Amino acid sequence: MLSPLSVGPVRLKNRAVFSAHLTNMAKQHQLSEKQAHYYEERAKGGVGLIITEEVTVHPSDWAYEYLIDAYLPEVVNGYKYAVDRVHRHGAKIFLQLNHNGSQGNSVYSRRALWAPSVSVDPLFREAAKAIDLYEIEELIEYYSRAAIYAREGGFDGVELQGSHSSILRQFLSLFSNQRSDEYGGTLENRFRLIKRIGAAVRGAIGPDMALGLRLSGAEFLPNGLTLKNTIEISHLVEQCGYFDYLNFSIGIASRQLYLVEGTMNLPPGYAVYIAEAVRQKIGLPVIACGRIKDPQQAETILAQGQADLIGMVRAQISDPYFMNKVISGEEEHINGCLSCNQDCIGRVGANKEIGCVQNPFIGREAEWNAERLPAAPHPQKVVVVGAGPAGLEAAVIAAKRGHTVVLFEQNHTIGGHISLASALPGRAELGDSIRNLEIKLKQLPIELRLGVTATAELIREQEPHFVIIAAGAYVTEHYLRQQQKHVYHLVDWLQSREELGESVAIIDYLGSSAAAYTLELLLNMGKRAELICGALQPAAELSRTTDWELWYKRIRQKGATVTTDTSVLSINGRELSLMNNYSCEIISHYHDNTLIFAPLKANNSLYYEVKKEFPAALIGDALAPRGLGEAIYEGCEAAISIGE
Amino acid sequence: MYNNIFSPQKINSLHTINRLVFGPHRLNFAEGHVPGQRRLAYYEERAQGGVGLIIMEGSMILPQDYPYATVLNIHEPSASKSYALIAQTLKRYPLLLIGQLNHYGGQGNSEISRRPLLAPSPIPEINTNAVPKIADDNDLALLIEGFTIGARLLIASGFDGVEINVAQYSLLRQFLSPLTNLRDDAYGGVLENRAKLPLQIIKSVRQELGQTPILGLRLCGDEYAPWGGLGPQEWAKIAAYLCESIQIDYIAVENGSLYSSHKTFAGIQEPEDYAVIAAKQIGLAVKKPVIVGGSLQSPDLIESIVAEQTCLADITRALISDPYYPQKLAAGLSTKIKPCILCRSGCYTHTQTNNPIACSVNPRAGCEGMPGIETNIFKQDRGKKLAVAGAGAAGLQAALRAAEKGALVTLYEEQAHIGGLWRLYSKSQPRLEALIDYYLRMLRLLNVEIKLNQAFCAQHATDYDAVIIAVGALPQREAVLPQADMLHTSAVQYLHHPQPAKHAVVYDKLGNWQAQLACRKLATLGAHIDLVSPDSYLAALDTFNGDFIYWYEELAKLPIQTYKQKTLGRIFGAEIILHDQYSGAEELLSEVDMLIEASAGKENLNIYQQLLGSKINVLAVGDCVAPRNLASAIREGDLAAEEVWAN
Secondary structure (H helix, E strand, C coil): CCCCEEECCEEECCCEEECCCCCCCCECCECCHHHHHHHHHHHHCCCCEEEEEEEECCCCCCCCCCCEECCCCCHHHHHHHHHHHHHCCCCEEEEEEECCCCCCCCCCCCCCCEECCCEECCCCCCEEEECCHHHHHHHHHHHHHHHHHHHHHCCCEEEEEECCCCHHHHHHCCCCCCCCCCCCCCHHHHHHHHHHHHHHHHHHHCCCCEEEEEEECCCCCCCCCCHHHHHHHHHHHHHHCCCCEEEEECCCCCCCHHHHCCCCCCCCCCCHHHHHHHHHHCCCCEEECCCCCCHHHHHHHHHCCCCCEEECCHHHHHCCCHHHHHHCCCHHHCCCCCCCCCCCHHHHHCCCCCCCCCCCCCCCCCCCCCCCCCCCCCCCEEEEECCCHHHHHHHHHHHHCCCEEEEEECCCCCCCCHHHHHCCCCCHHHHHHHHHHHHHHHHCCCEEEECCCCCHHHHHHHCCCEEEECCCEECCCCCCCCCCCCEEEHHHHHHHCCCCCCEEEEEECCCCHHHHHHHHHHHHCCCEEEEEECCCCCCHHHHHCCCHHHHHHHHHHCCCEEECCEEEEEEECCEEEEEECCCCCEEEEECCEEEEECCCEECCHHHHHHCCCCCEEECHHHCCCCCHHHHHHHHHHHHHHCCC | CCCCCCCCEEECCEEECCCEEECCCCCCCCCCCCCCHHHHHHHHHHHHCCCCEEEEEEEECCCCCCCCCCCEECCCCCHHHHHHHHHHHHCCCCCEEEEEEECCHHHCCCCCCCCCCEECCCCCCCCCCCCCEECCHHHHHHHHHHHHHHHHHHHHCCCCEEEEEECCCCHHHHHHCCCCCCCCCCCCCCHHHHCHHHHHHHHHHHHHHCCCCEEEEEECCCCCCCCCCCCHHHHHHHHHHHHHCCCCCEEEECCCCCCCHHHCCCCCCCCCCCCHHHHHHHHHHHCCCEEECCCCCCHHHHHHHHHHCCEEEECHHHHHHCCCHHHHHHCCCHHHCCCCCCCCCCCCCCCCCCCCCCCCCCCCCCCCCCCCCCCCCCCCCCCCEEEEECCCHHHHHHHHHHHHCCCEEEEECCCCCCCHHHHHHHCCCHHHHHHHHHHHHHHHHCCCEEECCCCCCHHHHHHCCEEEECCCCECCCCCCCCCECCEEEEHHHHHHCCCCCCEEEEEECCCCHHHHHHHHHHHHCCCEEEEECCCCCCCHHHCCCCCHHHHHHHHCCCCEEEECCEEEEEEEECEEEEEECCCCCEEEECCCCEEEEECCCECCCHHHHHHHCCCCEEEECHHHCCCCCHHHHHHHHHHHHHHHHHC
16 A cells, blocks of 8 residues: 555555545636645545546536536636645646536536437436537547646646546447447447547647546446456557556446445445456556455555555545555544445535535635644533534544543443444444544543433533533334334334334335335345335435445345335324325225334433523534434534634 | 506505516526626516516525525625615616515525524425424524514615515425424414514514515415415415514415425416415405416416406516516517416426526526627528528527528428427427417518428528528337337327327336326327336426426326336237336236337437538537427527527
């Protein structure tokens, strides 16, 4: 991991790469200062190479709102600012050029999408036009123009996106390229566009900058690219002589995003086999990626010759100082990524700026970060109530800033509801969030009082300057339950794990991962299980994190029934009375037990009691019952606000 | 003619010049959360068109409320300057200008602010399932202060009045309605309690403003939630109660609540005047001017509504599609008004999307004042000869635009009528029929030669200076059926030539109107229908605007069996095997005598390619380039009329 490597003309100080990923941080279609600081933070944290998020080379590609326009000369200023900041810390930075082709829509550009052949992308559902030979010349010209701006901006290299969302891949694949001219048909023909763009870009950047190509290792589609094709293409890449390295992703963003950005449901390093297969045949340096987040794992991949460089995006979003900790041998202090996708991919997919459930400093690296918290001007006595993620984060940040912290927790363990969530099938890595917080907690002089239920009296005794209430949320009686013992709130059942009958219904009011994975747990236990919800599609939370497809496949193959569009009118013994929201037809389903997942109630009464006496903050589920990301973010915010 | 529409209406001490209102709606112009040049140009176009009253898009009163990325904030430091510029410019026109203040409450989005939503009770938001914070005393005090300061700022900036949103997407409606207010404190329970916060706010705002500036309320007329929400009678009661002790100058009525946003700016499924009944009840209860909303557009209907009662008509969508509606109507040129088709694909942006407002039929909407977007049309192309091939949406708009610019246009159409693909849809979408009629009227008026039953071919081109190819897509069938014994066709083909079937399978890859129309037609001809979709839910493209709800309701009444998440497997004889994409299970459909595929269609560029090498200016637009939607076709046709000369 720590040995240097030359990629073409560029010498990298180590093998870690912060690969290209969307941030939605662009401003006026240029690389923003905020984004530059975001990259700088990772450079400061020890990474060898940063590859920027994609920038588009042509106005026919405006796939999403905050896409950077690399064909306008104004873009150079933003480049210079970012490159300079990254270079200060000895890291190198490449610019990723792209055209998304048919994988976008025209609501922003107001012009037809470009593609090799007329096709409709299944995600964006808009037909793209087949570009003609004039337009191909224009595209090459625009790639070359963008490369010139990259050089003017001071980048060390350029990477062409020819992988999971790119017109270049669309040209390579018979799935999307049905042309009969010299850009379609044989592999040589389909590669022609990349070859010509490679020549043009190499001409534009000269011999002193690196040029790389990112490919999708396999498309898993009828007539789509296979690993065998990828190796053939890699040979062509090497033969043409314009490129210095190859980078690999897997799948197609608008078809199997779950492969592009795999969550904890996929094995670590799930895409490394692509890089490995290519590296055996090709002399160019190869970057592997795909849920590589453990230094030992990365070291093994390199040592075994599976790849030359390791792409680690989420690991370094979660902990910008990942590499410094590897260098100094403090691996256990890495704030390890959960592979939960909630706030990185989840937020970006929802057109929001990138975030991280475990790193509340994303997007404000210029002012704050976890390693350099400004000391509190007036250290104070702080009481935190609740050692779930919100309370733990608040205690850690407050103590780091020099405050004296007492943390009350009514249970005998820390972690709050996370322990329930991480006990569900395939969700163990969620528990790392508590492990990470616990390691930080132990390094700090925080007085943790387990098994103590905080009261106003107890808080008064501490004579605090500031009180943070992070007491979580609790279950209340649901109207459908009517005191029936075989009907549980899902959280209650997860806690008690009482014996259930053979068939179990889950009613989900929140499109939640909790209901989704409890369903899977029941199926694993051999139950006949049904998920009932009012939405058009179950488990919306899983769509956001890209977990949906594989989860749904698993539960269907395990025999789950999923009933959507439905309201539950009543539960009477085994009989659930269900109404279809659209036809209003009422039917009965029968189950031995029913688990209801309805919103919990915020546990906020202590806050309203103490806030008359002390400056106080209400955070996490105690403020409003939501997720892990909100809890940690608000814990951090509350700790920062002390004394202000 | 329309004497009532063009009679003034007194509101407080001011008068409107007519009864036509451009209501508040979201524009998504990212201009730093304050009104900017693009917004100004957008409103100014409607001011030039003669509208009587403009109510600007709602401004948020507190930073905690950040429901969408481009939201307007009255609390921004630069607000007073930007709002004043809007007022100064628009007040040069004889219109009244009102600013709306709002808090989205539990219907917002907490991902941008990274603070929880705020609501009377923790009802999950319907898109993100986010559970809101329960508003506490401190929050209530901030709300009263925020509305009051916002109102002061609007009036100081030169607005004629302030509107408080108590309708769709508002915290105050959420307080008033037992659907969303489950509190057991002084702000929940009986009407007096639920109305306490709105009343405190209105009182404080009126106190701040004094008597003269206009203070209006936007109230809901019907929450369409009979199981727990408020209906027209309750809203009339609430309106009367709110007006009892405080001087309110008008009430605007906007229907719908969190579970019925599809009925706030409803589509074609609701009659134009669907919101009138509730508004009238409220008007009777409060005896004040009422702004009636809904989908109003027909001048005769509006004339009769304003004749009956003291009211104004909110014709927002009609003014998006034609900003000059009032002027044309006043001049007796109502046949020249470009009709809104109630499609909402460009203007209804309250969903997850974040794109700037647009309009399917008016390609300039939202781009007013931008370079290359001219408002006044000059006849600079006088005498140039243009052929347009294809009288679908793209061709019609190209012909119209070119003729407006003075070109001598000949329009070729191989069918016996104009309208192309959209003519098929118009049979069940009367507004679309109105749009096609509009084109026919306008083209005749501009002396465009329309050659029906005559396909354009390359030889015709020599007679012209330029050619625009807009011949539409070719129908497409993707399944290969070498051994099938059934009729196999595309939805478009089927709709052109419908025929009965016993057992038809409709395979819907689009999730739009094509499969729906085919199903409806088959059902009337007595077929049993299996509707198969690879998607997880049907009518995916209709989920953005809520139209899927109507289709789902209708489906339940038709002889249709639905299959989701399925693709077509082997087809043999009269049997089709469906393949489940997730479980891998297979299902057999037997005795099938017809398979209809709804898919996008194929490009159709033969003539274009024949002409490419020649000396004639030629452009291809619309579905023949890539089969897309109406908005793309009209926009490209419009642009082509400019660009074809430069090609």
